[in-house]
Amino acid sequence: MDSKKTEKIAFFILFLATLLIILPVGLIVCIIIQKGFPAMTWQFLTDIPRQGMRAGGIFPAIIGTIYIVFGAILFALPIGLGAAIYLSEYTKEHFLNRLIKLSIVNLAGVPSVVYGLFGLAFFVIFFKFGASILSGSLTLGIMILPIIITASREALESVPTSFREVSYSLGASKWQTIRHIVLGNAIPGILTGTILGVGRAAGETAPILFTVAAFYLPQFPKSIFDQAMALPYHLYVISTQVPNVDEKIRYGTALVLLILVFFMNLVAIVIRYQFRKKKKW
């Protein structure tokens, strides 16, 4: 076969692979929009659930999810970034260090229900936080830590060594170099990790199942020690635990969750874009 033919075949197969990924995703989004859109009323977004969650709105679940995800990021981003800086800048390459890096990567693959169980044992029972926003946020935070650490580390390590050398050669300390030169250039990558973390945290059901999520709680949390409803769990409840829930309410909830995650990502993407624009190389 001549090279032009193989080129065409390769191109076609690669295109097909891409199509196979895009198609289902597009289909899912389309179906959710199509079936969920009729539920989108002002009342649905701002009212509490009524009639055993068969009517009314999902406002407490929206608020709950925002609180929990925000809390998780608040907890995981500083710690994850700190750990990433330590691992990539302050440790030398040796056996223990490699083992730590490997474990962090592997932690990202631990099933989320395991994190849920850990959160239950550690935060809810051992620290006596009870089932609360605090417990849920910490649990989700721990779950997304590996994502944030791995992405941040890669971002830090992708900043050219030459920049660091220049900074050292001018008499800067390691920390000055990190703060002024490395960190600024790593922010887009760190935000990418955070975006992934947010998406993951907002959509997970298992880790919040035992640690925060309320089956039905038609009021807003007053403090971080209160339980809260959350969208993914609410979706699970109205889809499997409550009979005769109108289809549009279920898809409406899914759509709101989708939009929420998309919106959170959008904020991070805009911030990242601003930093990229400022990037000088």
Add this chain to the structure above:
Amino acid sequence: MVKIKIEHLNIWFDSFQVLKDINLEIYENEILSIIGPSNSGKTTFLRMLNRMNELENGFKVNGRVELDQKNIKMLDAQFLRKKVGMVFALPLPLPLTIFENVAYGARIHGEKKKKNLEKIVEQALKKAYLWEEVKDRLNTSAFKLSGGQQQRLCIARTLAVEPELILFDEPCSGLDPISTAKVEQAMLELKESYTIVLVTNNVKQAARVGDRTAFFLNGELIEIDKTAKMFTAPLDKRTDDYIRGKFG
């Protein structure tokens, strides 16, 4: 006056010996050129003077390097690097504006007042012959400058820290002849107030700007002498061969 005194300097990276028993002195306000083929240890020697080698893995050293009669091993590395500035082989602006590139060193050493920083930046850029070309666009990215301008910016950045010694590591290897001439002109001006060590692959450049020249080969210092003498009547045959381009 002797600015730097090096005695029995040996350097290894892992088990490979890069420099072998180097002994030499560098005088105040001179330009010492260091020539020699690749892998002869020139850059390692240069990076010894501001202790940049120790940032790398597997680095081992013995011997003594003195700056103003003080063993540099005993000095704080940041303090030493403030005194001994370095210009790298490739123009390496930091990902900042032109102004911030030059102000960076002064900032990290504690200068906060905008007025003072402006003065420092202007003076440094003037000394590096760059001020006229960039004075109207100090707040644009340093990456918008041409290669030659970037290298002069790097010189200005080094000057802004007010070093006593400046190390040039093949500063013109990526530049065209005109940019090279400008950098050389800057170096000749600078030796009035600084001591300069210039590592270069370009033998002619050593002849043009060096007061003295040292020839390194395979980690050994073969010969060091006044540039004029070195280029007319070298003592060692290998020096002669290298200068004439018989190997390299």
